[in-house]
Amino acid sequence: MKDRTNTPSTKNSDSSFHSTIEKKTATRLAAIQALYQIEFNGANVNLVLEEFRAYRINIGDNDVNGRMHASFSLLQELVIGTDRSLTEIDRYLSTFLDETWPLDRIATVMRCILRLATFELMARHQVPAKVIIKEYIKLAYEFFSGAEPGMVNGVLDKIAHELRNTELECSNEKESTSRK
Incomplete structure (x- = not known):
């Protein structure tokens, strides 16, 4: 696992919107x-x-050396x-993970990514x-270079459709309408 103590650094930007997004990612x-x-x-x-x-x-x-904003x-x-919702989160994750990859077999950092994203979706x-999924895929790339970010995408997409199906359907309708 990469050492992420000093990253991501906040880029100089005049846009408070942009720095807010970076702060949330951090x-x-x-x-x-x-x-x-x-x-x-433990x-x-x-x-x-x-x-x-x-x-x-x-x-x-103020910038403090070695600390993320x-x-x-x-x-x-x-x-x-x-932490408080761990039982419910793990139940969701177990439902959407492949049987050959139970939650306890997944790398600890991957479990943490999936658990946090699931909590946010809940x-x-x-x-x-879509923002939550995109953020956690981006963060998965900070730790993994293989198929793991794709797994994050697949699992979170399934969970999002279970928990927020109406929101996703409305979002897809707006996107298809705006393309016409």
Whole structure:
């Protein structure tokens, strides 16, 4: 696994919209790292979050060497929400994973990516499903260069159609109408 402590860096941009997107991506990356630490080390959720706040993320406007710009409140929401919903999340994931690849056989970082994305699809309805899927595919490419990002896409697409089918149908209708 690549060391992601210092990435992604926030690019200089005049657009607050663009920097907000980058900040959310960085926050999701930090959430993957936090869940990995919790699962791999059996660490306490609140202690891991406190460590991230104190040492690993920059929540202010000034650049702090070696820290990623991230939203601590979003990080808390993602990590605590995923941890609290783990049984339900794992049930969804197990339903949509290939029988030859049960959840416990998947690499820990892949489990963390899939769990976080599933939590967002379940609980963060203000974020479009397509945005969530795209973000986690992009993050999967940060860790994997093989077929894993495609697996993330396939599993999350199935879960999104289960959880947010109406939203996806409306989105597809709008896209097809705008192409005419």
